[in-house]
Amino acid sequence: GESVGLHLPTLSVQEGDNSIINCAYSNSASDYFIWYKQESGKGPQFIIDIRSNMDKRQGQRVTVLLNKTVKHLSLQIAATQPGDSAVYFCAENRNSGYSTLTFGKGTMLLVSP
Amino acid sequence: EAQVTQNPRYLITVTGKKLTVTCSQNMNHEYMSWYRQDPGLGLRQIYYSMNVEVTDKGDVPEGYKVSRKEKRNFPLILESPSPNQTSLYFCASLGGDRGYFGPGTRLTVT
Numbered sequence: 313g314e315s316v317g318l319h320l321p322t323l324s325v326q327e328g329d330n331s332i333i334n335c336a337y338s339n340s341a342s343d344y345f346i347w348y349k350q351e352s353g354k355g356p357q358f359i360i361d362i363r364s365n366m367d368k369r370q371g372q373r374v375t376v377l378l379n380k381t382v383k384h385l386s387l388q389i390a391a392t393q394p395g396d397s398a399v400y401f402c403a404e405n406r407n408s409g410y411s412t413l414t415f416g417k418g419t420m421l422l423v424s425p
Numbered sequence: 426e427a428q429v430t431q432n433p434r435y436l437i438t439v440t441g442k443k444l445t446v447t448c449s450q451n452m453n454h455e456y457m458s459w460y461r462q463d464p465g466l467g468l469r470q471i472y473y474s475m476n477v478e479v480t481d482k483g484d485v486p487e488g489y490k491v492s493r494k495e496k497r498n499f500p501l502i503l504e505s506p507s508p509n510q511t512s513l514y515f516c517a518s519l520g521g522d523r524g525y526f527g528p529g530t531r532l533t534v535t
Contacts, residue, residue, distance in 0.1 A: 320465070346523060355429075355515050355526030356468070401467065403524070413458075413517070413524050415468040 320399060322420045331389040333419045335402035340383060342404035346413070347376060347387045350399045359387070359400075389421075397423045427452050429518050431527035438506055439535055446501045446530050448516030456519040457499040458483070459491065461512040462529075468515065474499055506534040 325331050337345065343364040348356035362369045362376045362385075369376050375388040385402050399420050403413040429450045438444055450457065458473040460483075470483030474493040488510055490502040503510060511534050516527040 348524075348526075353529075355528050356524070357526070358523055361523065413519070414470075415460075417465070417467040 320418050320420045322422060324422045324424065325392050327392060327394060327423055327425050329392050331387075331392045331396070331421060331423075333387045333389075333400050333421065335385040335387075335416045335419075337383050337385060337402065337404045337416070338414075339404060339406050340380070342406050344405040345376070345378060345385050346403045346405070347374075347385075348401045348403060348415075349396075350401065350418070352398075356401060392421075392423050394423045394425055397421055427525065429516055429525050429527035431514075431516050431530050433530060434528060435531045437533045437535065440507055441505050444503050444506060444532075446503075446514060446516075446532070448499045448501065448527060449497050450499075450516075450518035450525070451497065452518055452520050452525065453496065454518040454520040454525075455496065457493070458517045458519065458524075459489070459499070459501045460515045460517060461485065461510075462515060463512050471501070471514075503532075506532075508534050510534050 346361045347359040349359050350356045360371045360374050360376050362378050367378050373390045377386045399418045401418045402416045432447045455476045459471040460468040462468050469485045471489050472483050472491040474480045477493055477496055480491050493499055514530045517524040
C-alpha cells in the first residue's frame with residue numbers, strides 16, 4: 313500500500329497497552345473536531361467526533377478528550393490491537409459559514425504483538 | 426452503501442499532458458473537496474465545492490481546476506501537470522460535518 317507515514321511523529325506500543333495520541337488545533341473558533349484513521353493504501357476513515365460544547369466523548373475502545381483552554385485534542389485507544397496500527401489525524405471544522413475540514417499532520421501508531 | 430469513488434487509482438503521466446481524476450459520491454452531499462497528501466505535510470485542501478456550480482480555492486489550488494456540474498461528481502483537472510504535482514490525492518464528501526473519503530489516487534508526473 314501507499315506510505316503516508318514518512319516524517320510523522322510515531323507512537324510505538326505493545327498489544328494490549330492503552331494508546332494516547334495528541335493533537336493541537338489552531339483555531340479557537342472551531343466548533344467540531346474529528347479523529348480519522350488512515351491505514352496504508354486507504355483513505356482516511358472516521359473514528360469519533362466531538363463538538364466544542366463537550367470535553368469528553370466515548371466510543372467503542374476509543375475516547376476523545378477536548379481541552380479548549382489550551383486548544384488540545386487527544387484520542388485514547390484502550391487495549392490497543394495490531395489492527396489499530398495506522399496514521400491518525402485530527403481535523404477541525406471551522407464551520408465559518410460552511411463546512412470545511414483542516415487536518416493536523418498526523419501521528420503514526422505502531423502496535424507490536 | 427455510502428461511498429466515494431475515485432478513478433483512476435494509479436496514474437503515471439508526463440509533464441504537460443492534461444489529465445482528469447474523477448470523483449463521485451452517492452450520499453447526495455452538497456459539499457465536496459479535493460485534498461493532496463504528501464509526506465510530512467498531511468492533508469492539504471486543493472479545491473472545494475459547496476454545491477453545484479459553486480467552487481472555491483483551498484489552501485493549495487495552483488495548477489488545478491475543478492468543476493461541479495452535478496451534485497454527485499467533482500472531477501479534478503490538471504491542465505498541464507508538473508512533477509511537483511506528484512502526490513496522493515483524496516476526494517472527500519461532507520455530510521453532517523463528517524468527511525467521507527475516497528480510496529485515493531496515486532499520481533506520478535515524470
